[in-house]
Structures are given as C-alpha cells and as structure tokens.
Amino acid sequence: MTDARRTSSGQKVPKNGDGLLIGALTDYGLGPYVALLHSAARYPFSPRATWLDIDHGIALGDVQAGALTLRRTVPSLPPCVVVAVVDPGVGTDRRAVALKTATGHQLVGPDNGLLEPAARRLGGATELVDIRSSPLRVVDRSLTFDGRDLFGPVAGALCGGWALEHVGTPIDPASLMALALPAPRATASGLEAAVLEVDHFGTLVLALDDQLAALGPLPPLGTTGRIAAGDGGRDLALGRTFADVPSGELVLYRDSDGALALARRDGSAAQLLGLQVGAPVSIEFAAGDQTPGSRAA
Amino acid sequence: MTDARRTSSGQKVPKNGDGLLIGALTDYGLGPYVALLHSAARYPFSPRATWLDIDHGIALGDVQAGALTLRRTVPSLPPCVVVAVVDPGVGTDRRAVALKTATGHQLVGPDNGLLEPAARRLGGATELVDIRSSPLRVVDRSLTFDGRDLFGPVAGALCGGWALEHVGTPIDPASLMALALPAPRATASGLEAAVLEVDHFGTLVLALDDQLAALGPLPPLGTTGRIAAGDGGRDLALGRTFADVPSGELVLYRDSDGALALARRDGSAAQLLGLQVGAPVSIEFAAGDQTPGSRAA
Amino acid sequence: MTDARRTSSGQKVPKNGDGLLIGALTDYGLGPYVALLHSAARYPFSPRATWLDIDHGIALGDVQAGALTLRRTVPSLPPCVVVAVVDPGVGTDRRAVALKTATGHQLVGPDNGLLEPAARRLGGATELVDIRSSPLRVVDRSLTFDGRDLFGPVAGALCGGWALEHVGTPIDPASLMALALPAPRATASGLEAAVLEVDHFGTLVLALDDQLAALGPLPPLGTTGRIAAGDGGRDLALGRTFADVPSGELVLYRDSDGALALARRDGSAAQLLGLQVGAPVSIEFAAGDQTPGSRAA
Numbered sequence: 002m003t004d005a006r007r008t009s010s011g012q013k014v015p016k017n018g019d020g021l022l023i024g025a026l027t028d029y030g031l032g033p034y035v036a037l038l039h040s041a042a043r044y045p046f047s048p049r050a051t052w053l054d055i056d057h058g059i060a061l062g063d064v065q066a067g068a069l070t071l072r073r074t075v076p077s078l079p080p081c082v083v084v085a086v087v088d089p090g091v092g093t094d095r096r097a098v099a100l101k102t103a104t105g106h107q108l109v110g111p112d113n114g115l116l117e118p119a120a121r122r123l124g125g126a127t128e129l130v131d132i133r134s135s136p137l138r139v140v141d142r143s144l145t146f147d148g149r150d151l152f153g154p155v156a157g158a159l160c161g162g163w164a165l166e167h168v169g170t171p172i173d174p175a176s177l178m179a180l181a182l183p184a185p186r187a188t189a190s191g192l193e194a195a196v197l198e199v200d201h202f203g204t205l206v207l208a209l210d211d212q213l214a215a216l217g218p219l220p221p222l223g224t225t226g227r228i229a230a231g232d233g234g235r236d237l238a239l240g241r242t243f244a245d246v247p248s249g250e251l252v253l254y255r256d257s258d259g260a261l262a263l264a265r266r267d268g269s270a271a272q273l274l275g276l277q278v279g280a281p282v283s284i285e286f287a288a289g290d291q292t293p294g295s296r297a298a
Numbered sequence: 299m300t301d302a303r304r305t306s307s308g309q310k311v312p313k314n315g316d317g318l319l320i321g322a323l324t325d326y327g328l329g330p331y332v333a334l335l336h337s338a339a340r341y342p343f344s345p346r347a348t349w350l351d352i353d354h355g356i357a358l359g360d361v362q363a364g365a366l367t368l369r370r371t372v373p374s375l376p377p378c379v380v381v382a383v384v385d386p387g388v389g390t391d392r393r394a395v396a397l398k399t400a401t402g403h404q405l406v407g408p409d410n411g412l413l414e415p416a417a418r419r420l421g422g423a424t425e426l427v428d429i430r431s432s433p434l435r436v437v438d439r440s441l442t443f444d445g446r447d448l449f450g451p452v453a454g455a456l457c458g459g460w461a462l463e464h465v466g467t468p469i470d471p472a473s474l475m476a477l478a479l480p481a482p483r484a485t486a487s488g489l490e491a492a493v494l495e496v497d498h499f500g501t502l503v504l505a506l507d508d509q510l511a512a513l514g515p516l517p518p519l520g521t522t523g524r525i526a527a528g529d530g531g532r533d534l535a536l537g538r539t540f541a542d543v544p545s546g547e548l549v550l551y552r553d554s555d556g557a558l559a560l561a562r563r564d565g566s567a568a569q570l571l572g573l574q575v576g577a578p579v580s581i582e583f584a585a586g587d588q589t590p591g592s593r594a595a
Numbered sequence: 596m597t598d599a600r601r602t603s604s605g606q607k608v609p610k611n612g613d614g615l616l617i618g619a620l621t622d623y624g625l626g627p628y629v630a631l632l633h634s635a636a637r638y639p640f641s642p643r644a645t646w647l648d649i650d651h652g653i654a655l656g657d658v659q660a661g662a663l664t665l666r667r668t669v670p671s672l673p674p675c676v677v678v679a680v681v682d683p684g685v686g687t688d689r690r691a692v693a694l695k696t697a698t699g700h701q702l703v704g705p706d707n708g709l710l711e712p713a714a715r716r717l718g719g720a721t722e723l724v725d726i727r728s729s730p731l732r733v734v735d736r737s738l739t740f741d742g743r744d745l746f747g748p749v750a751g752a753l754c755g756g757w758a759l760e761h762v763g764t765p766i767d768p769a770s771l772m773a774l775a776l777p778a779p780r781a782t783a784s785g786l787e788a789a790v791l792e793v794d795h796f797g798t799l800v801l802a803l804d805d806q807l808a809a810l811g812p813l814p815p816l817g818t819t820g821r822i823a824a825g826d827g828g829r830d831l832a833l834g835r836t837f838a839d840v841p842s843g844e845l846v847l848y849r850d851s852d853g854a855l856a857l858a859r860r861d862g863s864a865a866q867l868l869g870l871q872v873g874a875p876v877s878i879e880f881a882a883g884d885q886t887p888g889s890r891a892a
Contacts, residue, residue: 024333030795031652033668036618039647040671048645051345053336058328061796062861074330077337077446089861092836144836145858146851149671201327202358242389242441257443264442267359267386321630348642350633355625371627374634374743498624499655539686539738554740561739564656564683 021160022051022081026071027148028059029086034148041139041153042084046161055083062089064115066278068180069198069206071108071119073258080105084156085115086148097133097147099155100126100177101165109156111147114180122211126177130169137168182209183279185261187216191226191285196278197260203269207282210259219261226253226286228263228274235274237263237284253284318457319348319378323368324445325356326383331445338436338450339381343458352380359386361412363575365477366495366503368405369415370555377402381453382412383445394430394444396452397423397474398462406453408444411477419508423474427466434465479506480576482558484513488523488582493575494557500566504579507556516558523550523583525560525571532571534560534581550581615754616645616675620665621742622653623680628742635733635747636678640755649677656683658709660872662774663792663800665702666712667852674699678750679709680742691727691741693749694720694771695759703750705741708774716805720771724763731762776803777873779855781810785820785879790872791854797863801876804853813855820847820880822857822868829868831857831878847878 023042029035035057043050055074059067067087075083088095088111096112103124108116109132120126132138132151137158139150155168165171185194185208198206208216220226224239228251237251243266246252251270256262263270263282276282320339326332332354340347352371356364364384372380385392385408393409400421405413406429417423429435429452436447452465462468482491482505495503505513517523521536525548534548540563543549548567553559560567560579573579617636623629629651637644649668653661661681669677682689682705690706697718702710703726714720726732726749733744749762759765779788779802792800802810814820818833822845831845837860840846845864850856857864857876870876 026330031650032795033620033650033664034795036647036649036668037671040668040673043645044673051340053333055333056328056330070330074333074337077334079337079341093838143849143851145848149851201329201331244390254442255440257440257446323627348637350630352630353625353627367627371630371634374631376634376638498626498628541687551739552737554737554743 021047022053022078023047023156023160024053024055024075024078024081024083025057025085025156026055026059026067026074026083027057027086028061028063028067029057029148031057034146037146038084038086038148038153041149042157042160044157046154046157046163050157050160053078059087063087064089064113065180065182066198068115068118069209071115072122072209075106075108075119076104076122078106080107082107082109082156082160083119084108084148084152085110086152087111087115088113088147091147092144096131096178097151098172098177099130099132099159099165099169100174101128103127107159107165109152109159111152112178114178117177117179118182120177126174128165129172129174129177130165131172132169135169182212185212185216188283188285190288191283192216193281193283194261196276196280196282199271199276199278202264203271203273204256204262204264205270205274205276205282206256206260206262208261210255213261216261220286224286226284229283229285239286243267318344319350319375320344320453320457321350321352321372321375321378321380322354322382322453323352323356323364323371323380324354324383325358325360325364326354326445328354331443334443335381335383335445335450338446339454339457341454343451343454343460347454347457350375356384360384361386361410362477362479363495365412365415366506368412369419369506372403372405372416373401373419375403377404379404379406379453379457380416381405381445381449382407383449384408384412385410385444388444389441393428393475394448395469395474396427396429396456396462396466397471398425400424404456404462406449406456408449409475411475414474414476415479417474423471425462426469426471426474427462428469429466432466479509482509482513485580485582487585488580489513490578490580491558493573493577493579496568496573496575499561500568500570501553501559501561502567502571502573502579503553503557503559505558507552510558513558517583521583523581526580526582536583540564615641616647616672617641617750617754618647618649618669618672618675618677619651619679619750620649620653620661620668620677621651621680622655622657622661623651623742625651628740631740632678632680632742632747635743636751636754638751640748640751640757644751644754647672653681657681658683658707659774659776660792662709662712663803665709666716666803669700669702669713670698670716672700674701676701676703676750676754677713678702678742678746679704680746681705681709682707682741685741686738690725690772691745692766692771693724693726693753693759693763694768695722697721701753701759703746703753705746706772708772711771711773712776714771720768722759723766723768723771724759725766726763729763776806779806779810782877782879784882785877786810787875787877788855790870790874790876793865793870793872796858797865797867798850798856798858799864799868799870799876800850800854800856802855804849807855810855814880818880820878823877823879833880837861 056070098112099109101107102120137154183195194207196205226237227234237253240252240254248267353367395409396406398404399417434451480492491504493502523534524531534550537549537551545564650664692706693703695701696714731748777789788801790799820831821828834846834848842861
C-alpha cells in the first residue's frame with residue numbers, strides 16, 4: 002500500500018492501482034461483454050482499482066450519445082482513467098487512441114469523435130498516443146473485440162502506473178477526431194435547435210453549455226413561450242427547476258450539466274412532444290408577458 | 299488502514315471509508331446518473347468504500363416501489379450507509395433527510411415516505427437530521443440533481459466518518475414521513491388485498507410480514523383455494539415453495555422476505571393473472587380439502 | 596493486508612478476501628436480488644473482495660444461455676470464485692454444488708448443467724462437493740432464495756479462504772451434470788447447425804470452438820455462401836472480421852471466443868434473418884468463387 006511510483010508527469014501512482022479509479026462507458030448493454038472489458042482492464046495491472054460503470058446502455062454504435070454522456074460525466078470524476086467503447090468501426094483500420102487532458106484525466110477508446118467533447122471540456126488533450134500497435138494489445142485472438150483485447154488492457158496499464166508513451170505511439174494532440182454536433186441558433190423571437198440528448202426522464206437537451214453563447218442572452222426567468230414541434234405546439238416557461246411550472250407543464254431550464262433543456266414536470270417531455278434525438282425544435286418566446294423574478298406559474 | 303476515528307456514537311470508522319459499504323437505490327435507470335451519484339458519494343470522503351447497487355430500475359417516481367425494495371434489502375446489509383433517491387419532488391421544498399436506525403444503519407434521501415418502511419424494520423429512526431441546508435450541499439450548480447449535489451455527498455461524508463449532526467440539523471425522529479400502504483384484510487373464508495409488489499419473476503406480494511397478523515392464522519399448508527382476480531379466477535394452493543405445486547400452477551406462500559406472496563411455478567403469476575401493483579385481489583380458501591402435512595399437489 | 600492463510604490446495608489466501616475476485620451470473624435482472632446475493636457473498640467472510648457482475652440479464656430459467664455465458668467469460672478471469680444462479684429447480688431436491696477446476700477457479704451453483712461447460716473448458720472439475728447441507732446454508736428462513744441463503748454464503752466463504760471440503764460433502768467430480776447442446780454437422784457443401792446464442796449486437800453463434808472439429812476444415816477466407824434460414828435466404832462470406840464484407844452484409848467468422856458465428860456488418864444478423872436461439876440454420880458454400888487471401892468484399 003505504501004509502494005508508489007511516478008508516471009511521466011511526476012504524479013505518484015499507488016501500486017496495483019490501489020484506490021485509483023477506472024470508469025467505463027460502452028454500448029455493450031447488459032450482457033457479458035462489460036465483464037470481459039472489466040476483467041481485462043483490472044488484470045494484471047490494477048487489481049485493486051475502483052471500477053465505475055458510467056453507462057453501458059448507449060444505443061448500438063451511437064457515437065454522439067456516447068460522446069455527450071462522457072462529456073457530462075467525466076468532469077465529475079477525479080483524475081482517473083476512463084475507457085470508452087462505442088465503436089462501429091471495430092475491425093476496420095480506424096485509429097485507436099489514449100490521451101491525457103489538461104486536468105490529468107486519461108481517456109482510452111476509438112478515435113471516432115467519442116472522446117473529443119469530454120477531452121475539450123477537460124482543457125483539451127495535452128498528450129495523444131496511437132495505440133493500434135500497443136504492446137498491450139492481445140494478438141492472435143480476435144479482430145472483433147477491442148474492448149477486451151486492446152482498450153481494456155491499455156486502461157488497466159495506465160491505471161497501474163504505465164506512462165502514456167509506453168502504451169502507444171505519440172501523435173499530434175490536435176489530430177484527435179472532433180465530433181460534429183448540430184448547433185442551435187437564435188431567431189427573431191426565439192431559437193431553433195436539434196434535440197441533442199433524451200435522458201431517462203424524457204428530458205430533451207437542446208444546447209450544451211458551450212453552445213449557449215451562440216444564442217445570445219435568454220429572456221428572463223418566468224418568460225413564457227411556445228414550442229412548435231409536434232402537432233400544434235405546446236406552451237412552456239423559462240424556469241430554474243421543475244417546480245417553476247405546474248405539474249404536467251413544460252419548463253425550459255439549465256439542466257444539471259449547464260445545458261439548455263426542456264423538461265415536463267412529473268412526466269416525459271420526449272413522450273409528450275413525440276421527439277427523439279436529432280429532431281428539429283423551434284421555440285418562440287412571448288414578449289413582455291412575464292413578471293421578472295416571479296415564478297412562471 | 300489502521301488509522302481510525304469515532305463517530306458521535308463511538309463507532310470506530312476506518313479512514314477513507316475503507317471497507318465500509320454504501321448501498322444505493324434510485325429510479326435513475328441505466329443511464330449516467332447512477333455514476334454521477336456514485337462518484338459524488340465516493341469523493342472526497344470515502345474513496346475506498348465498497349459500493350453496492352441495490353436497484354436502479356425503480357419505476358420513475360414510484361416511491362412505494364422504492365420504499366418496499368429498500369425495506370426488503372437493507373436489513374440484509376451490515377450497518378452501512380444507504381442513499382436512496384426516488385424523488386418526484388426534487389426542486390420543490392420537500393424535506394431531505396439523513397437518519398440513523400436502532401441497528402446502526404444510516405439512510406439518506408428525500409423525506410417522502412421512501413425511507414420510513416426500511417427504518418421502521420430496523421428498529422426505527424433514533425436520530426434524524428434535515429439536510430436541506432447541509433454544509434455538504436453543492437450550491438450554485440443545479441436545482442434538479444440532488445443525487446449528485448446533496449444526497450451523494452452526505453452519504454459519502456457519513457461513510458467517511460462524519461457524525462450525523464454535522465451533515466444536517468437535528469429534528470424529531472418521529473417526524474419522518476410514513477408511507478401509506480394498502481392493508482390486507484381477512485374475509486369470512488379468505489382474504490382481500492392489493493398487489494404491493496411484482497418482482498422480476500412475476501411473483502405478486504400481497505401482504506408484508508408485519509401485515510400478516512391482521513389476517514389472523516392462515517389455513518394449513520396444502521389448503522387449496524381460488525383467486526377471483528382476472529376473468530373467472532384460478533386455483534391455487536398454500537405451500538412453502540414452488541415445488542409444492544405442479545408446473546404452471548399457483549402457490550400462495552411466504553416469500554424469501556417473509557411476505558405473503560403468490561407465485562406461478564415455472565412462470566409468471568403477474569402475467570397469468572394480468573395483475574399489476576395496486577390491483578385488488580380476492581382469495582377464497584376451500585374448507586377441509588387438504589391433507590395436513592402433505593404436498594398440496 | 597499481510598496476514599494470509601492457505602487453502603486445502605496450499606494456495607495462499609489474503610485475509611478477508613482482500614483483492615480476491617467474486618464473479619456473479621444470474622437471471623435476476625435489474626431488481627434487488629443481485630444486491631442480496633452480493634451482500635450474502637461479501638459478508639461476513641470476504642468484505643474486501645472485488646465483485647464483478649458477469650451478467651444478470653440471462654433469460655428467466657434459461658440454463659443453456661447462462662452456461663454458455665459462463666463458459667465464454669470465466670476463462671478470462673484469474674482464478675477466482677464464481678457464483679452462478681439460473682435455477683428453475685430452486686425449492687426442489689435438485690443438487691447444489693461447489694467445485695474447483697484444474698485451473699483453480701471455483702464455481703458455485705445449482706447442478707443443472709449451468710456450471711459444466713465452463714468447468715470443462717477450465718480443464719474439468721478436480722473437486723466437487725454437494726452443498727445442499729452446507730454448514731453455510733441459512734436455515735429457517737426461506738426455501739425459495741438459495742442465491743442469498745446458500746450459494747452466496749458458500750461463494751463468500753470460499754473467497755475468504757475456506758477449503759472446498761468444509762463448505763460441502765465431497766462427491767465424484769465426474770457426477771457433475773453435463774449440459775446437452777445441439778451439435779453442428781457438415782453437409783455435402785456446407786453445414787447445418789442450431790443457433791446457440793444471440794448476443795447484444797444480434798450476432799448468432801452456430802458452433803462452439805470445441806464443436807468445430809466435427810465440421811471438418813472450413814473453406815478458405817473469402818468463400819461466399821448462402822444461408823437458407825428465413826424466407827429465400829441471404830448471401831454471406833467467410834471472413835475474419837466485420838470489415839471483410841460491405842455494410843449491411845453477413846459475415847461468417849470466428850468470434851472473439853473462437854466460436855463460428857454469423858454477424859451483420861453495421862446491423863443485427865438475428866433481426867435480419869428473424870432467428871432466435873434454437874432455430875435451425877443451413878448454410879451452403881459456393882465452390883471455387885473466392886480469391887484466396889483477398890477480402891471477400
């Protein structure tokens with residue numbers, strides 16, 4: 002427990018990854034693939050690491066959903082290793098990478114846009130390595146399960162104290178593939194956006210925190226409005242939380258991640274409006290009908 | 299590993315929560331919110347705690363389901379911290395609490411009936427604190443994710459050795475909100491009840507162990523009967539286990555938690571009878587047709 | 596951390612199971628039964644063990660699915676304890692067992708075929724004990740939850756250093772119940788098989804690695820063919836990975852476990868073909884139309 006070594010950045014790393022954290026996000030669902038990834042990451046380098054399942058319910062191959070969930074969660078973790086696998090290109094020549102961010106987080110996964118939004122939010126990638134020919138790759142086994150045979154072992158080694166340059170070949174951090182996201186825009190009296198995420202509660206994310214500047218200042222809390230999506234549209238109000246509107250009504254608010262989101266109190270906005278990820282949304286704000294500082298309801 | 303301090307009750311607490319247990323129950327489903335709760339509970343106070351996911355598949359906002367699952371599981375855990383979040387009132391002024399039971403378990407969650415059945419089963423709440431203004435609350439961040447911003451940090455601090463009176467304001471333990479549950483009742487030749495829970499196997503819970511006294515003594519094992527629910531009713535038999543009836547038949551028995559339950563051998567009673575939580579159930583026992591001590595089948 | 600004892604086989608076991616691994620596979624789904632099994636395994640014997648959820652989404656009572664998932668995953672784990680519960684016979688007089696394999700893995704569960712394929716792959720059972728009357732069984736509690744009351748405590752004790760002969764009564768290792776699996780067979784110009792598994796990605800397993808010898812040598816990579824299942828059949832090609840066929844096409848390949856499997860690139864073979872576990876499959880290979888060593892596409 003007291004034996005420690007140092008990574009290339011001088012950070013002390015407890016032996017065997019004791020107390021260190023490995024987070025994992027995949028589209029593997031409930032089956033055994035998560036356990037195989039977990040085992041491959043833990044052994045032999047970090048048997049005492051703490052394992053944290055971030056989300057394995059990402060829709061099959063949905064890189065955007067995985068990327069936005071990583072972006073939402075990894076900043077809440079202490080500096081740690083995160084392995085992410087939403088990888089429709091497994092078995093092709095797509096690049097596989099590991100990186101370190103300005104905050105000291107280390108991310109491992111395919112280079113298909115999955116890692117970039119989280120890395121950017123953590124100050125950007127300061128080191129990036131191509132791990133396709135990593136010495137940690139299990140060879141002569143399979144071409145179709147890089148979670149077990151490549152990403153897991155690399156994550157485990159990083160957690161166990163290996164330096165980034167020992168798990169892959171250094172490349173330009175600026176070459177990390179970016180994720181293309183639809184951008185919201187301000188209109189004369191409202192905004193237009195595409196649904197970026199729908200969560201378990203049916204809340205719709207319309208604009209990430211770092212996309213809000215493009216919308217300009219929002220009307221004051223209490224402002225009412227109307228969403229044109231669906232058949233005929235629905236009323237909404239700008240609020241801070243669900244309790245700012247009556248039960249069953251829509252509230253446009255900053256969600257727990259700082260994003261602009263649309264929720265239905267005591268219900269699902271996605272179900273009410275019949276909207277899924279990618280659907281266009283148009284919102285018009287009513288002018289001057291709010292009482293600033295009061296509750297919208 | 300050997301450094302320890304003491305809580306207000308004199309209990310020795312290992313440093314960093316090492317070896318201590320945090321259990322968690324929510325209606326967060328498979329997405330990333332569980333990971334955010336987990337991380338918030340673990341860091342900074344209890345990085346070495348053991349984490350145990352009790353159930354995150356509670357139906358959205360179903361306080362009764364969450365409360366009964368807590369009641370069923372927490373007594374099987376050693377004295378530990380359990381954080382529970384089924385909280386349709388998040389963002390309103392509903393009370394948030396932490397409590398200690400007579401058995402030394404500590405429960406954290408909204409004060410909406412979720413915690414009370416488990417607490418009562420564990421000898422009742424001996425200490426109760428209001429944590430709405432807890433020094434552990436993360437402020438200026440969000441009003442809609444108390445799992446991450448309030449309940450998680452409080453649970454982590456308790457696991458890390460904080461005393462209950464340091465995470466909130468002491469209030470009368472008797473003020474903990476109780477859960478109102480439908481009560482079963484004996485009839486002239488049987489019983490009437492409402493379905494309290496339906497489990498993964500389709501087994502219907504009709505009366506909790508502490509509600510059984512209200513039904514009086516049940517007929518002896520082997521007694522047959524008929525359930526009137528659904529179209530026309532179905533035969534059943536009183537047994538101790540599934541093997542006491544033929545495959546496909548219904549058995550009324552004391553389940554693994556001591557509750558009176560109705561199961562279908564090699565199938566789902568809920569599906570066979572078309573019954574969900576809350577559905578009324580009426581059972582008539584046949585008189586004198588059993589052979590005491592023999593198998594019902 | 597430094598205190599250790601030895602098992603009957605002389606293996607050093609850390610105190611309290613520290614650092615040791617308990618894997619778990621069940622058909623318990625998302626509800627609280629997994630937590631109750633977990634807690635029963637961890638306490639009192641192995642509070643510091645690492646817990647790894649292998650798969651709890653096995654279809655209710657589907658012993659074959661559980662057995663094949665165990666067989667696929669346990670060999671990737673270091674020598675450890677695995678508790679497996681897919682047990683439609685709970686509450687009957689079916690045998691319950693614990694065993695040690697030639698590799699040092701210890702498996703605990705019902706003796707209904709669930710454990711045998713994994714044990715055989717790990718060199719076979721070298722020790723087998725009947726645990727129905729184990730001193731670790733919780734008695735006078737329930738007849739319907741052996742995960743909590745028998746299998747969990749036995750697994751925890753084994754992880755905590757108990758010798759196998761102390762948790763049950765030694766019996767002939769050859770008496771472990773085998774799982775009957777459909778066998779693939781070679782035809783004049785192809786093969787016939789039954790679908791053994793369908794995974795989360797819709798990939799169909801047709802023949803396990805140790806069933807491949809019965810098929811004789813397969814045609815070279817790049818060979819095309821046709822699967823007769825479904826309405827009219829579909830083209831396929833023999834490849835090493837998904838990228839060997841165009842998007843949407845079928846590839847017959849050795850999967851990550853060495854089994855012969857049929858996948859659809861960027862899609863679900865199961866959905867495309869309308870096939871489920873148990874469905875018969877007939878494949879004809881085209882003669883001489885491949886270019887050896889080239890990509891099929």
